[in-house]
Amino acid sequence: MAVFLTPLSVAGTAIALPAIARDLGSDQLGLQWAVNGFNFAFAVFTIAAGVFADRFGYRLTFVIGLVVVLASSTVSGFAPTLTVLDAGRFLGGIGSAAIIAGGSAAMSHAYPSGPARARTFALFGTTVGIGLALGPSIMGGLVAGVGWRGVYAVLGLAALVVLAVSPALPRAHPQREPHQTAMDFALLRNRRFLAFCLVPLAPAVGYVSILTYLPVATAAMFGMTAADAGTFMLPMTIPVLVGPMLAAHLVRRVRWIRPETIIYASLAALIIGDLGMLLLSPGVALAWLIMPLALVGFGYGFPMGLIDGEAISSVPVRSSGTAVGVLNFLRTGSAAIAVGGYGMVMAALIGYSLPSATAARVAAGGAGHADVYAAAFRTTLIAMALVVAVLGLIIVWLHRTADAGFYEAE
Structure with a gap:
């Protein structure tokens, strides 16, 4: 449940923005930080949380994260201004970083190898996928039912429930040596580890940014x-639910399918799917978008349950918390940059064609200039597909040039 809260918050907050704007004002910078503040805080603090987990314990880190998320939900739910809400969201990113770092490292410690490890991380990936996939629908229903403030009450209640049962979690003792530094930057010299860490950057650009802003696009165009x-x-979103478990099953059962095979297929699906989204424009039947949407979904969901386990297995056990921090820093940091960059590029392209006041309204999903929004959307999609393609080439090169063996500590 705790792992589920993080992607749910990332994917669903944009749905609540119109309701938040009605209550707290429509300042664009403040509203953007309600979405991006969480992501940036998660990215910045996830490495620190991993180091903390390696030093002081995985369960302690997990519990501290729950307490911080509970405090964040309280601040956000009672926020009288956008500034206070943004502060609450930033605090939530810090707490979620601790939850993910502590939880992932504990799983890596408890399942160092074998089929159980593969199943565990596949389930982890599926949980994250469900949160991202159902985030817009769940948050939309909650906003309609209990209001945007009630959403944070529900998130806080969920954190409180997990906190109440946290004493039942197994203790995992980090394995650190006296000479080991707090941040093991040598991990990044391991090309295998680096390759797996770079994989989430592609769907951050090709999937997460679309997931976040597609409701705005459909509002503006339709x-x-x-x-x-x-x-x-x-x-x-449905492929994100089934993709991690399906990929784990294929890797276990089909001899010629390796994790790298799944990753390369997912990168191709992202590129083709993003280019297929060029069909989204006024006057085009939405049924034509089913296949591109599915391809983008599989491009994100297929490797989700493999990345964490493969990346962490590439480093010494004593550095697993730090490895989780580096991985999640790149994963969430890239998502924050991709989502923020998408919004800025769209606003700039729309602003080039419309007066500033009108452009701001259209960029937020306002009606009246569907063709202008569609043109900006197409240009942005092409740029996204190119970025994913370049990242794919780098990942393939790193995999092919990596040493056959895993990372050695010394």
Whole structure:
């Protein structure tokens, strides 16, 4: 449940922005930080949380994260201004970094190898995928039912429930040596580890940014409500639910399929799917988008359950917490940059064609200039596909030039 809260918050907050704007004002910078503040805090503090986990314990780190998330939900739910809300969201990113770092490192310690490890991390990836996939739908329903403030009450209650049962979690004692530094930057010299760490950057660009802003795009081009957008996005989100377990099954059962095979297939799916999204424009039947949406969804979901386990298995056990920190720093930091960059590029392209006041409204999903929004959307999609392609080439090169053996400590 605790792992589920993080992607749920990342994917679903944008749905609540119109309701937040009605209550706290429509300052664009403040609203953007309600979305991006969480991501940036998660990215910045996830390495620190990993180092803390390696030094002081995985369960302690996990519990501290829950306490911080509970405090964040309280601040956010009672926020009287956008500034206070943004501060609460930033605090939530810090707590979520501790939850993910402590939880992932504990799993790596408890399952150092074998089929159990593969199943555990596949389940971890599926949980993250469910949170991302169902985030817009769940948050949209909660906003409609209990309001945006009630959303944070629900998130806080979930954190409180997990905190109440946290004493039942097994203790895992980190293995650190006296000469080991707090941050093992030598991990990044391991090309195998680095290659797996770079994999999440591609779907951050090709999937997460679209997932976050597609409801805005459909509102601007088709006048869709949040609920209608959630339904439209199902072909994109369902593959995220089944992809991690399916990929883990294929790797275990099909001899010629390796984790790298899954990753290369997912990168190709992202590129083709992003280019297929060019069909999204006024006057085009939405049924044509089913296949591109599904490809993008599989491009994100297929490798999710493999990346963490493969990356962490490439480093010494004593550095597993730090490895989780580096991996999640790149994963969430890239998502924050991708989502923020997407928003800025779209705003700039729309602003080039429309007066500033009108451009701000259209960029936020306002109706009246669907063709302008569609043109900006197409240009941004092409750029995203190119970035994913370049990242794919780098990942393939790192895999092919990596040493056959795993990382050695000395």
